Amino acid sequence: MRRLLVLVGIAMATALPLKAQEAVTDFVLGNGMQVVVVEDHRAPVVTHMVWYKAGSADEDPGVSGVAHFLEHLLFKGTDKLEPGEFSRVVSENGGRDNAFTSYDYTAYYQRVAADRLELMMQMESDRMVNLRLSEGDILTERDVIIEERNQRTENSAGALFREQRNAAQYLNHRYGVPIIGWRHEMETLDLQDALAYYEEFYAPNNAILIVAGDVDPENVKALAETYYGVIPPNPDLKERARPQEPPQTSARRMQFFDARVAQEYVTRSYLAPERDAGDQKEAAALTILAQVLGSGPNSVLAQKLQFGTQQAVYVSAFYSGVSLDDTTFNLVIVPSQGVTLEEAEAALDGAVAEFMQEGVDAEHLERIKMQLRAQQIYARDSSDSVGNRYGRALTSGLTIADIQAWPDLLQAVTEEDILAAADRVFEIDNSVTGWLMRPVTEAAEEGVSQ
Amino acid sequence: MIRYLLAAIVLMAALPARAEIEIKEIASPQGTKAWLVEEHSIPFVALNVWFRGGASLDLPGKRGATNLMVGLLEEGTGDMDAQDFAREAEELAAEFEYEAYDDVVAISARFLTENRDQAVDLLRKSVVEPRFDKISVDRVREQVLSIIRSDAKDPDKIASQTFDALAFAGHPYATSLNGNEESVAALTRDDIVKAHQNALALDNVYVSAVGDITAEELGDLIDRLLAGLPENSAPLPGDATYQLAGGETLVDFATPQSVAIFGHEGIKRDDPDFFAAYILNHILGGSGFESRLMNEVREKRGLTYGISSFLIAKDFGQLYLGSVASANDRINQATDVIRAEWTRMAEEGPTAEELERAKTYLTGAYPLRFDGNGPIANILVGMQMDDLPIDYVVTRNDKVNAVTLEDIRRVAKRILRPEDLHFVIVGQPEG
Structure with missing residues (x-):
């Protein structure tokens, strides 16, 4: 019976040979800077991005937030550019620009008319090595990032809860420290901290140039050699070897109370392997597992807990394999009115245990694969998102070959792969369980926790 | 049978970027207008079907009805329940979004060329023949109530809702289109059906499509998609008087x-x-x-x-x-x-x-x-x-x-x- 379904699946897959056809070219400059060009000639627009293989997890202890702080300071000027001039020039050319910092990367981008690419390269290559900062810039901008922390984190119970959960998940790895930084360390960040990070990590041999849009790869290559190719590499650049997690041998649990919580919920995260260069099969199985379990109304958890027992208003499973070091596999359940967090957690565990017994519905698996194939077509509508995908992967230890092999690896995942990966990842000793709660008195007054 | 209302070929030539897109205005055989840009390089279509009025059409005492109705469109139609509907959309890899705003109900879709007809038939069932069965109404109502309670503890939401309440007292704009806990708890299936009749009709629909489709194909698609909607939507509300002093x-x-x-x-x-x-x-x-x-x-x-x-x-x-x-x-x-x-x-x-x-x-x-x-x-x-x-x-x-x-x-x-x-x-x- 199952064999037959699998055969049907294969027939469907063959009938729909949806291929990505991403027009991607890549090469490496003489100084070690990698370049990726994504062609999209539908509109005369280009996105120019530089990704550094350095994020908050590359910071030294004691200066959390400095990677992100430096990202702000890169808009403050160089020998050739006044503070704020970078963004003003982009804006005067009808473009927009910004930057973002994550655990494993820091990236800068501008979206402009395609004929302004050279100007962007000229300015971005300049600030790769010629940043000029004053003490005054530092102090005002430090106030700005503290307000950013207020806005993103301090003002949100959910964000504070997430920060504590990450800290509980990672005992030794810097993924346990927030990207924006711990407040008390942010308050003492100074010029030296920012410059030390800049000098260590901002160099062409630690950067990836991504150009996506209405461009010709040969032309991009010539411009890249002119502007980036002349910057000497940093000979002292070290291998990225951050402190790794020790084996986790005890389940960790936490309760987070905040009066601003409107909707209580339970999260569970398990330490999980990430996509590794040349070794992405486990990550592919986990990616599909997350879809099977917790994405959409036909996912296993939604079927059992939202539509079945109706103990949940919302359930989800998610996993992101793009990470330089160990990542997490996550489950969330938001209980229905009248269902306690304890009951919700038990229901979640029960549903996962049932799934391990029942296995994967072959038609469901085939639908997921069909959607993944279609995503490759839809993704071509945005060359930016293709560029972003390459940027994230290349700064997380993957190669171009790994990125291009990924769609086929997902298609090749079998039920056996999924269940075996689930069996390995759902190890309670490897987990953090969090309850986001209202303070007890308030909850009791409203009679929510029976 | 496609009638070109305007063979308007618009070349956008704006410096510094020269974007050239050709916008055609068409009318379907049944007379619904639409704007189209043909773009055949990627085998899919992005389609927008928007209806003027949106949550402003909520009847007195029924705040939140339009929003809840829109949230229920993909929760069952004909002999399909919510899961059946989602399953069929997954099989086609078609993506549908249904959203209520103050002045519009926005339905957006993207679907592959290879199964376009099936995708449109499925979309039609959700837009024209939703079931609104009790079990779905109750489930989605709980989701909306959860959002309302969360908004009540979100400083950004509190600020904008307070401003709206002070600025536009007495008009639908004064309150959240989600409704409040009391109004949403009291909504009946009849209220939802009424909101559907009021908000989605042929006289308030606006259509655009961009992608791998011709004018003639789009005309036919629109008529198939909208067949069965009422001719007329409910009357729009009056102007909101601004009432807030410095x-x-x-x-x-x-x-x-x-x-x-x-x-x-x-x-x-x-x-x-x-x-x-x-x-x-x-x-x-x-x-x-x-x-x-x-x-x-x-x-x-x-x-x-x-x-x-x-x-x-x-x-x-x-x-x-x-x-x-x-x-x-x-x-x-x-x-x-x-x-x-x-x-x-x-x-x-x-x-x-x-x-x-x-x-x-x-x-x-x-x-x-x-x-x-x-x-x-x-x-x-x-x-x-x-x-x-x-x-x-x-x-x-x-x-x-x-x-x-x-x-x-x-x-x-x-x-x-x-x-x-x-x-x-x-x-x-x-x-």
Whole structure:
């Protein structure tokens, strides 16, 4: 019976040979800077991005937030550019620009008319090595990032809860420290901290140039050699070897109370392997597992807990394999009115245990694969998102070959792969369980926790 | 049988980027108009089917009915329940979105060329023949109630909902389109069915499509998709009267950073001064790092991470608003700076250099919006709802460039009214 379904699946897959056809070219400059060009000639627009293989997890202890702080300071000027001039020039050319910092990367981008690419390269290559900062810039901008922390984190119970959960998940790895930084360390960040990070990590041999849009790869290559190719590499650049997690041998649990919580919920995260260069099969199985379990109304958890027992208003499973070091596999359940967090957690565990017994519905698996194939077509509508995908992967230890092999690896995942990966990842000793709660008195007054 | 209403071929030639798109206005055999851009290089279509009215069509005492109805469209139709429907959409890899806004119910879809007909048939079942069975109504109602309770503890939501309540008392705009706990709890299946009849009809629909489809195919698709909808939607509400005077409203909320929404009445989309107002706002508090408010409040003083101002031109009321967030001990400083900048701009207007820079940015950035089937389809449906001509994309930059320093200074005096500025602050400001 199952064999037959699998055969049907294969027939469907063959009938729909949806291929990505991403027009991607890549090469490496003489100084070690990698370049990726994504062609999209539908509109005369280009996105120019530089990704550094350095994020908050590359910071030294004691200066959390400095990677992100430096990202702000890169808009403050160089020998050739006044503070704020970078963004003003982009804006005067009808473009927009910004930057973002994550655990494993820091990236800068501008979206402009395609004929302004050279100007962007000229300015971005300049600030790769010629940043000029004053003490005054530092102090005002430090106030700005503290307000950013207020806005993103301090003002949100959910964000504070997430920060504590990450800290509980990672005992030794810097993924346990927030990207924006711990407040008390942010308050003492100074010029030296920012410059030390800049000098260590901002160099062409630690950067990836991504150009996506209405461009010709040969032309991009010539411009890249002119502007980036002349910057000497940093000979002292070290291998990225951050402190790794020790084996986790005890389940960790936490309760987070905040009066601003409107909707209580339970999260569970398990330490999980990430996509590794040349070794992405486990990550592919986990990616599909997350879809099977917790994405959409036909996912296993939604079927059992939202539509079945109706103990949940919302359930989800998610996993992101793009990470330089160990990542997490996550489950969330938001209980229905009248269902306690304890009951919700038990229901979640029960549903996962049932799934391990029942296995994967072959038609469901085939639908997921069909959607993944279609995503490759839809993704071509945005060359930016293709560029972003390459940027994230290349700064997380993957190669171009790994990125291009990924769609086929997902298609090749079998039920056996999924269940075996689930069996390995759902190890309670490897987990953090969090309850986001209202303070007890308030909850009791409203009679929510029976 | 396709009738070309306008063989309008619009070549957008705006410097520095020269975007060329060909917008066709078509009418389906049954007479529904649509705007189309054919783009055959990727085998899919982005389709927008928007209905004017939206949550403003909620009947008295039934706040939240339109929103709940829209949330139920994909929860079962004909002999399919919610899971059956999702399963079929997954099989086709078609993506449907259903969203209620103040003035519109927006249905957006993208589907592959290879199974377009099946995708459209499925979409039709959800739009025209939803089931609204009790079990789905109750489940989605719980989701909406959960959102309402969350909003009640979210400082940003508290601020904007407070401002709306004070500005537009008595009009649907005064309250959240989600409804409140009481109104949503009381909604019946009949209310949902009524909301469906009121909001989705042939006389208030606007259609755009971009992608791998011809005019003739689109015409047929539209008729198949909309067959069975009522001819007429419910009458639209009257204008919302702006009722808020200058001042400050404080909402005590225990959180470290105060959130403020500030502003006063705005300007209509079809006002002859709209372009001048739009440029003026870009200079005062528009997006990006270049605005006066961003410069004065963030760059010079570090009082916030983000500040912006925006013109909101709804169908029945207009606001000129801004938002800012600063730590409780600094928010008063931030609001002082904002008041001063609002006043300075009203009195002096922008400089010639600021006006030139804004024009260069706005005209240069405009073609960059046309960067994908989805974004272009959104622009096309928005233009139709704003009653803009099909060649607007070509003339738009000329309208921006035509605004003179004299115009913009006059408009600054007209629409910026520092004495009417009202701040709603949520938090625990100190000092």
